[in-house]
Amino acid sequence: MILRRALAREVLLTSFAVTAVIFCIFVVVRVLGFLRQAAEGIIPVDSIFVLLFLKVIAYMDVILPLMMFVAMLLVLGRWSRQNELTIMAVSGLGLSHLLRPVVFLILVGALTVGSFSMVVGPMAVRSVGAIEHELKTRTDIVGVSPGVFMETQAGRAVYFVEQLNKENGRYEGIFAWGSDAGREGVVLAQSAHRHTDPEKG
Numbered sequence: 001m002i003l004r005r006a007l008a009r010e011v012l013l014t015s016f017a018v019t020a021v022i023f024c025i026f027v028v029v030r031v032l033g034f035l036r037q038a039a040e041g042i043i044p045v046d047s048i049f050v051l052l053f054l055k056v057i058a059y060m061d062v063i064l065p066l067m068m069f070v071a072m073l074l075v076l077g078r079w080s081r082q083n084e085l086t087i088m089a090v091s092g093l094g095l096s097h098l099l100r101p102v103v104f105l106i107l108v109g110a111l112t113v114g115s116f117s118m119v120v121g122p123m124a125v126r127s128v129g130a131i132e133h134e135l136k137t138r139t140d141i142v143g144v145s146p147g148v149f150m151e152t153q154a155g156r157a158v159y160f161v162e163q164l165n166k167e168n169g170r171y172e173g174i175f176a177w178g179s180d181a182g183r184e185g186v187v188l189a190q191s192a193h194r195h196t197d198p199e200k201g
Helices: 002-039 045-058 060-081 084-090 095-137
Strands: 157-165 170-180 183-192
Touching (some): 002 045, 002 060, 002 095, 045 060, 045 095, 060 095
Antiparallel strands (some): 157 170
8 A cells, every 4th residue: 555655656756857858858849939929920939928828738648648647657667676576575465465556547648638638629729729810910010029020910111129228118210111002102200109099909
């Protein structure tokens, strides 16, 4: 009984550690990708964390089984190196003695993964798809990166911002070119600020 509880406890603790490592790697990779898209004006900066959260939820059905498998390998491997499995065998306790906690952990993991795979994951994927579709169909300016020429989603305008004044929140050194209905125009300004129409968003 003590060995079973010890195995379950160590597998769970190791699972949390493995999950933290995998989660950090996943978040860093995704954040870098979203930041690149935000710098290119593909997505707005304020939508990065929403997309990141939904992506993490969507991939939980992949992360959780990997976490459990790696945790069991690490725990049993450490027990083998420290001769704990040998001591169990000498004491008349074979690997079958550990079968019950392993099966219990597998069942709990299977139920959790199943809920993510069949319910939560598809909902997150649909939400991500809806957000990405909305961002692709937008024609306004979704990102402002000082020192970089940016293009609107529709490709009908190009703008450049020299720098952002952090004291007053205004953009300085503005250049903008636009084309609409066969007419082109250029706008130059020393400063500008962002304004969101409360009715149009």
